[in-house]
Amino acid sequence: MSSSRQLSKLPPIFALVAICLLSLPLSAQEAADPGFEKWVKDFRKTALKNGISGEVYDRAFKGITSPDQWVLDKASYQPEFKAPVWQYFDNRVQKRAVERGKKEKEKLQPWLDKIEQRFGVNPNILLAIWSVESSYGGILDNQNVMRSVIRSLATLAYADPQRKKFGRQQLLSALKILQSGDIDESHLTGSWAGAMGHTQFIPTSYQAYAVDMDGDGKRDIWNSIPDALGTAASLLSNNGWRKGETWGYEVTIPDRKLPAGKLTIGEWEKLGVKRANGEPFPRKSDKAELKLPDGRGGPAFLMLKNFFVIKRYNNSDRYATAIGLLADQIGGAPGLVHDWKRPFTRIDSAQVEELQKLLKDKGFYKGEIDGKAGSGTRKAIEAFEKSAGVDVQGYPSLEVLELLQSQ
Known part of the structure; x- marks a missing residue:
């Protein structure tokens, strides 16, 4: 009605x-929160001391009278299990993301060429970041995920003891973004922690690296894809990206203990480390570090300088590896020679969606149909397996999909 x-x-x-x-x-x-309203009033003095005009501050907080409980819930949420390596990569380096990346590359080629010419960053890396950070902008229209950056950061600064300093610092930067005129308060949206736009920049990083790539006078990472990708390239370039070089190589390793730390590629070769695809290493003098994300039984990599530059975007080995692998496949390279260790038969993202739909139809799943097998999907699979009288494992497998289809 x-x-x-x-x-x-x-x-x-x-x-x-x-x-x-x-x-x-x-x-x-x-319901208004008097304590929060007093905090907003008091923080106004801090903002003014940091160069924020009273008019900008008052406009930014107009109608905001209470903290966002959703933000606090997100900040305090602890996953019930640490995602296995295979799950992390299956949810990010997937067929659909690769295909979309190739289409976006063809569509945006002139802009990608300009960005590469200016910053020297491989366009495939930028497309992979765009995919992992916002599903090629798909999350920006999701109001359940994208909230007022001002309210989110004020919530953290006011009510989250562990993130008060972060919240205050980022809030001041967000207010400066408003004052610059790059975006208005109604469109200044982001994640629960204030990550913004297509490439999910927190306000301080935006201030440090944002660029106006399309030349319209605004650094608009929310609505301008060239600005968003150019800003990602700016961050990587300013943190030491090496033009024309890769991020790392999948390798095979000998069955003996290998040293930690960085050695030259030539030194690694002498220790028995080889490229997994059988091709020679192009530069023997490059320094690299051996990484085994899934232990000795999984894929092995020699990581180069650009891998560690990607970690300046997100300080996680898994994240940087996923970006590199996805970028390579967007560029036309095949997948891993030695895949992740999985105790089941893998299905692609379209099949995971079908699995989620079937679980939802049977009343086991209430989450989004997104092709990503997170904790909600795995719990639903476990409930279904229990009801079906089979071993309870919770894996998004071909075996479970076929069982769902047969019932």
Whole structure:
């Protein structure tokens, strides 16, 4: 039933109150928090001391009278299990992401060429970052994920003891972004922690690296894909990206203990380390570090300088490896020679979606149909397996999909 039809059934005085409530911003409809309102008033002095105008500050906080509980829930959430290596990579380096990356590359080639000419960063790396950070911008329209950056950061600064300093620092930077005119407060949206735009930059990183790639006078990583990809390239370039070089090589290793730390490629070769695809290493003098993300039984890599530059974007070995692998496949390279260790038969993202739909139809799954097998999907699989009387494992496998299809 529409809002207008519902209001028509109310007595006049109640209808008037309801109309007033519906016209308010969502944050204003929630119960005001006097403590938070006092904090906002007090923080205004700090903002003014840091060069923020009173007009910008007041406009930014208009209608924001309480912290966002969703942000606090996200900040305090601890996953019930640490994602296995295969799950992390299967959810990011997948067929659909590769195919979309190739299409975007063809569509954006002129801009990618300009960005590469300016910053020297491989376009495939930028496309992989775009995919992993925001599903090629797909999350930006999801209001359950993208919230007011001002409110989110103020919430952390006010109510999260572990992130108060971070929240204050990022909030000041977000206010400076508003003051610059690059974006207005109604479009300054981001994740629960304030990561913004297609390439998910926190405000301080945005201030340090954002560029106006399309030349419209604004550094708009929310609406301009050239600006967003150019900003990602700016970060990598300013942190030492080596033009024309790769991020790492998949390798095979001998069955003996190998040294930790960085050696030249030539030194690694003398120790018995070879490229997994059988090709020679192009530069024997490059220094590299051996990484075994899944232990000795999984894929092995020699990581070069650009791998560690990617980690300046997100300080995680898994993240940087996923970006590199996805980028290579967007560029036309085959997948891994030695795949991740999985105790089941892998299915692709389209099949995971089918699995999720079937689980939802049977009442086991309530999450999004997104082709990513996170904890919610695995719990649903476990519940289904238990009801079906089979071994409970929780894997998004071909075996489970076929069992669902048969019932």
